[in-house]
Amino acid sequence: xxxxxxxxxxxxxxxxxxxxxxxxxxxxxxxxxxxxxxxxxxxxxxxxxxxxxxxxxxxxxxxxxxxxxxxxxxxxxxxxxxxxxxxxxxxxxxxxxxxxxxxxxxxxxxxxxxxxxxxxxxxxxxxxxxxxxxxxxxxxxxxxxxxxxxxxxxxxxxxxxxxxxxxxxxxxxxxxxxxxxxxxxxxxxxxxxxxxxxxxxxxxxxxxxxxxxxxxxxxxxxxxxxxxxxxxxxxxxxxxxxxxxxxxxxxxxxxxxxxxxxxxxxxxxxxxxxxxxxxxxxxxxxxxxxxxxxxxxxxxxxxxxxxxxxxxxxxxxxxxxxxxxxxxxxxxxxxxxxxxxxxxx
Amino acid sequence: xxxxxxxxxxxxxxxxxxxxxxxxxxxxxxxxxxxxxxxxxxxxxxxxxxxxxxxxxxxxxxxxxxxxxxxxxxxxxxxxxxxxxxxxxxxxxxxxxxxxxxxxxxxxxxxxxxxxxxxxxxxxxxxxxxxxxxxxxxxxxxxxxxxxxxxxxxxxxxxxxxxxxxxxxxxxxxxxxxxxxxxxxxxxxxxxxxxxxxxxxxxxxxxxxxxxxxxxxxxxxxxxxxxxxxxxxxxxxxxxxxxxxxxxxxxxxxxxxxxxxxxxxxxxxxxxxxxxxxxxxxxxxxxxxxxxxxxxxxxxxxxxxxxxxxxxxxxxxxxxxxxxxxxxxxxxxxxxxxxxxxxxx
DNA sequence: CTGAAAGCGCTTACAG
DNA sequence: CTGAAAGCGCTTACAG
Numbered sequence: 001x002x003x004x005x006x007x008x009x010x011x012x013x014x015x016x017x018x019x020x021x022x023x024x025x026x027x028x029x030x031x032x033x034x035x036x037x038x039x040x041x042x043x044x045x046x047x048x049x050x051x052x053x054x055x056x057x058x059x060x061x062x063x064x065x066x067x068x069x070x071x072x073x074x075x076x077x078x079x080x081x082x083x084x085x086x087x088x089x090x091x092x093x094x095x096x097x098x099x100x101x102x103x104x105x106x107x108x109x110x111x112x113x114x115x116x117x118x119x120x121x122x123x124x125x126x127x128x129x130x131x132x133x134x135x136x137x138x139x140x141x142x143x144x145x146x147x148x149x150x151x152x153x154x155x156x157x158x159x160x161x162x163x164x165x166x167x168x169x170x171x172x173x174x175x176x177x178x179x180x181x182x183x184x185x186x187x188x189x190x191x192x193x194x195x196x197x198x199x200x201x202x203x204x205x206x207x208x209x210x211x212x213x214x215x216x217x218x219x220x221x222x223x224x225x226x227x228x229x230x231x232x233x234x235x236x237x238x239x240x241x242x243x244x245x246x247x248x249x250x251x252x253x254x255x256x257x258x259x260x261x262x263x264x265x266x267x268x269x270x271x272x273x274x275x276x277x278x279x280x281x282x283x284x285x286x287x288x289x290x291x292x293x294x295x296x297x298x299x300x301x302x303x304x305x306x307x308x309x310x311x312x313x314x315x316x317x318x319x320x321x322x323x324x325x326x327x328x329x330x331x332x333x334x335x336x337x338x339x340x341x342x343x344x345x
Numbered sequence: 346x347x348x349x350x351x352x353x354x355x356x357x358x359x360x361x362x363x364x365x366x367x368x369x370x371x372x373x374x375x376x377x378x379x380x381x382x383x384x385x386x387x388x389x390x391x392x393x394x395x396x397x398x399x400x401x402x403x404x405x406x407x408x409x410x411x412x413x414x415x416x417x418x419x420x421x422x423x424x425x426x427x428x429x430x431x432x433x434x435x436x437x438x439x440x441x442x443x444x445x446x447x448x449x450x451x452x453x454x455x456x457x458x459x460x461x462x463x464x465x466x467x468x469x470x471x472x473x474x475x476x477x478x479x480x481x482x483x484x485x486x487x488x489x490x491x492x493x494x495x496x497x498x499x500x501x502x503x504x505x506x507x508x509x510x511x512x513x514x515x516x517x518x519x520x521x522x523x524x525x526x527x528x529x530x531x532x533x534x535x536x537x538x539x540x541x542x543x544x545x546x547x548x549x550x551x552x553x554x555x556x557x558x559x560x561x562x563x564x565x566x567x568x569x570x571x572x573x574x575x576x577x578x579x580x581x582x583x584x585x586x587x588x589x590x591x592x593x594x595x596x597x598x599x600x601x602x603x604x605x606x607x608x609x610x611x612x613x614x615x616x617x618x619x620x621x622x623x624x625x626x627x628x629x630x631x632x633x634x635x636x637x638x639x640x641x642x643x644x645x646x647x648x649x650x651x652x653x654x655x656x657x658x659x660x661x662x663x664x665x666x667x668x669x670x671x672x673x674x675x676x677x678x679x680x681x682x683x684x685x686x687x688x689x690x
Numbered sequence: 691c692t693g694a695a696a697g698c699g700c701t702t703a704c705a706g
Numbered sequence: 707c708t709g710a711a712a713g714c715g716c717t718t719a720c721a722g
Contacts, residue, residue: 001462003715014693019717029691046450046462050398051715055698059395061444068430081426085413088445095451097464099406099444100433105391106440117346117391119442227631256631263633283628286572286601288608348699359709364701374707396699400714 002043011039022047053120062091062309063101063121065112065136066128079279079298080128083149086302087125094310096122103135111135113142123309126153132192145312147305150296151193152321157312159305159322161296163195166326167202168209170248170276170294173328175210178337179246179274182207183218185233185258187225187250196221199250199278217241222254230257238265245273245337252277252284252293259287259333274334278326289332300324347388356384367392398465407436407654408446408466410457410481411473424624424643425473428494431647432470439655441467448480456480458487468654471498477537490657492650495641496538497666502657504650504667506641508540511671512547513554515593515621515639518673520555523682524591524619527552528563530578530603532570532595541566544595544623562586567599575602583610590618590682597622597629597638604632604678619679623671634677645669 004018011018013036020026021036028036053059066080088098101115101124112135116124126148129136139146140155148158174182184203187196200219207214220237222229230249238261249255255277262273269275269289277284280295301324308318349363356363358377365371366381373381398404411425433443446460446469457480461469471493474481484491485500493503519527529548532541545564552559565582567574575594583606594600600622607618614620614634622629625640646669653663 001715005715015715016694016717017692020692023717025717027691032691046455046459048399048465048715049463050395050404050465051698052717053395053698054393054399054700054715055717057698068426081413088447092447092449093452095449097444097447099442102433102437102442104437104440107438110391114391118394120393120395259631259633283631286604286628286632288604288633346699350699360699361701361710362708365708368701370701372707377707393699396714397701398714399699399716400701402714 001048002045003048004045006043007036007039007045010043011036057120058122059120060096061099061119061121062096063099063112063116063119063124065101065124065126065139067130068128079150079296079301082298083302083305084127086299087149087306088302090303090306091309098125111138113138116142116144123147123313125149125305125309126151126156129153145309147309147312149301149305150195157308157318157320157322159301159308159324161301161326162323163198163326164202164205165323166294167199167248167278168206169202169326169328170278171203171206172210174246174248174274174276174334175206175212177246177274177334180212181218181244181246182212183220183237183244183247185220185222185230185237185247185249185254187221187229187254188223189221196250203248218244222250225251225253227253227257227260230254231261232257234258234261246334247273247275249275249277252279252281252291255291255293256283256287259291269333270335274337276334280326280329284329284331287333292331292333293329294326295329296326297324346393347390348393349390351388352381352384352390355388356381402465403467404465405441406444406464406466407441408444408457408461408464408469410446410469410471410484412475413473424495424641424646427643428647428650429472431644432494432651433647435648435651436654456483458483461487461489468492468658470494470650470654471496471501474498490654492654492657494646494650495540502653502663502665502667504646504653504669506646507668507670508543509547509550510668511639511641512544512593512623513551514547514671514673515623516548516551517555519591519593519619519621519679520551520557522591522619522679525557526563526589526591527557528565528582528589528592530565530567530575530582530592530594530599532566532574532599533568534566541595548593563589567595570596570598572598572602572605575599576606577602579603579606591679592618592620594620594622597624597626597636600636600638601628601632604636614678615680619682621679625671625674629674629676632678637676637678638674639671640674641671642669 004015007018008015018036020028021033101112103110105115105118123144124146146156148156150160152158186200189196204214217240220233222233249258255275259269262269267273277291277293280293284291284293304322311318349360352363353360363381365373366378446457448455450460450463468489469491491501493501495505497503531545534541549559562585565578567578594603600620604614607614612618622636622638625638629636629638649667656663
């Protein structure tokens with residue numbers, strides 16, 4: 001491996017001068033600068049990031065916190081790879097690399113904060129923390145910038161889908177198709193992550209807006225975000241009532257389970273029940289009918305989170321919370337129903 | 346941030362002694378060792394990995410090559426996050442961290458090799474390279490260990506699903522259900538990655554084994570691995586012939602597209618056509634019927650790849666190619682048909 | 691515009 | 707069993 005000392009020896013300049021030329025810092029003459037750059041190129045010089053990081057105390061590394069935890073029996077972040085990929089595109093062209101932040105340091109168990117100090121990461125992206133994890137909350141005191149994707153954390157700048165508004169739009173859509181009896185199966189509302197609560201609020205707001213009485217009999221909660229949870233919740237719902245023509249599911253995975261329960265009862269989607277999900281999971285394209293859903297803009301979430309981090313690196317002020325609109329993805333699981341008024345004609 | 350100098354000052358030992366105690370190297374007395382370790386703990390010492398990496402020339406970093414490229418219109422690695430998660434679990438408890446290897450170095454465009462030298466990664470995992478990418482092939486000359494998951498690369502140790510055998514098993518299964526006319530829609534066979542070719546070979550081998558004549562009219566190739574490709578290929582197949590009762594799809598995503606084409610023709614799965622896929626994608630659980638498929642053991646692929654890398658770090662010899670068996674995942678898209686013989690009874 | 695000196699925090703021979 | 711010296715490859719004041 002060739003170093004700046006090699007370039008210094010060959011060009012006749014001193015190592016600090018080589019360093020300045022390579023980094024574009026310090027006022028060198030254009031001539032020496034191009035000379036040095038050329039030599040570096042000819043020699044196939046690659047900087048040693050460990051040395052650079054040691055002296056500058058900046059690693060050009062961004063730590064990612066992503067736990068593939070199964071505490072909640074199968075909970076997984078469905079949008080993870082999309083968000084991460086889009087985040088990565090932005091930070092890479094800015095010269096940063098992505099590092100998974102673990103809680104191991106050799107065989108020792110450590111916090112994310114310790115690991116961040118160990119690697120001297122310049123910033124952190126929080127993706128899929130264990131809900132309420134103290135090791136994550138502690139990150140707010142990290143002396144370098146953090147952002148969170150889709151998961152509000154006190155003291156950390158967050159980019160998140162506009163859950164409440166999008167849920168309201170989902171129900172608006174069902175109403176526009178003529179539905180008046182709309183059930184809701186929500187995700188776990190007791191978690192620190194507010195997605196399930198916000199979507200539920202959006203549901204209620206939409207009903208109210210359209211003058212539909214809120215009926216708690218039409219709402220069922222799944223303690224988990226997975227399809228089995230959706231299935232069980234739908235069964236509980238059916239046990240109580242069959243008095244609805246549409247159902248809004250708090251996410252797509254729940255919707256898949258709900259669909260099973262509906263079919264098990266001999267009912268058809270969308271003929272008997274219109275079903276709308278949330279996320280825009282690709283899987284929903286392959287069910288029959290394909291699942292209509294509120295699509296989370298993972299590209300925007302990922303790239304905005306990255307841009308925020310870069311802005312923070314540049315010392316700019318950024319808002320604490322950024323909401324990204326979702327979009328309706330009309331596929332085949334909802335249908336227009338005759339309203340009572342039309343019936344009467 | 347506290348350093349070994351701080352610990353040295355406080356305990357009265359020299360920095361090298363502190364280093365030896367911390368690393369468990371060098372013959373220190375048990376007393377000083379515990380004394381130093383205790384002091385380190387009390388002070389909340391975290392080593393600076395940049396300094397350590399600079400002096401040892403080892404970073405305890407493993408580079409991951411994963412390109413989310415869309416060259417082939419929508420090609421994505423469906424098993425990516427599963428394999429990566431399982432890989433990560435193993436290498437993290439061994440004290441390594443995962444770094445995404447990009448082809449950027451600041452604003453400069455570089456090869457993976459250069460980036461690896463820049464970060465001094467101790468090893469590399471190749472996950473989803475652009476097929477035939479010279480920057481990947483070049484990695485075989487990297488002076489540190491590399492492994493590849495699911496993609497054979499000359500000179501690099503690879504862990505891959507036993508495609509040929511698993512494809513044969515898929516067709517065996519169809520035969521066991523009484524099918525004798527079995528179509529095959531294969532993925533792109535012209536790529537450097539041999540998966541489509543190997544699965545096609547398995548298909549032929551199974552036919553031969555069961556004394557079924559190979560009929561090229563029953564085989565159609567999709568130029569891409571995505572569902573649109575499967576859809577189009579199935580339409581071409583139907584245009585030519587309807588003379589089959591079962592179909593083996595080279596992967597699940599193709600199968601989803603095939604399913605659409607089948608239904609579009611007014612045929613039902615599995616009543617008219619039994620369909621089997623390959624991958625074990627979770628999405629297949631949510632279609633109706635759920636997709637029967639050959640499941641790739643992503644946990645095994647990821648963890649084996651990690652173990653191989655660790656073995657290489659330890660200087661052990663490892664095989665160049667490791668094949669992981671797939672498993673049949675019986676869901677609902679295949680059914681038993683009456684054989685001619687049974688008919689006669 | 692360029693360079694000599696010192697430092698970033700650790701480890702590796704080597705000596706005693 | 708412990709420490710003084712030198713080095714890993716770079717950068718940052720500072721001086722000229």
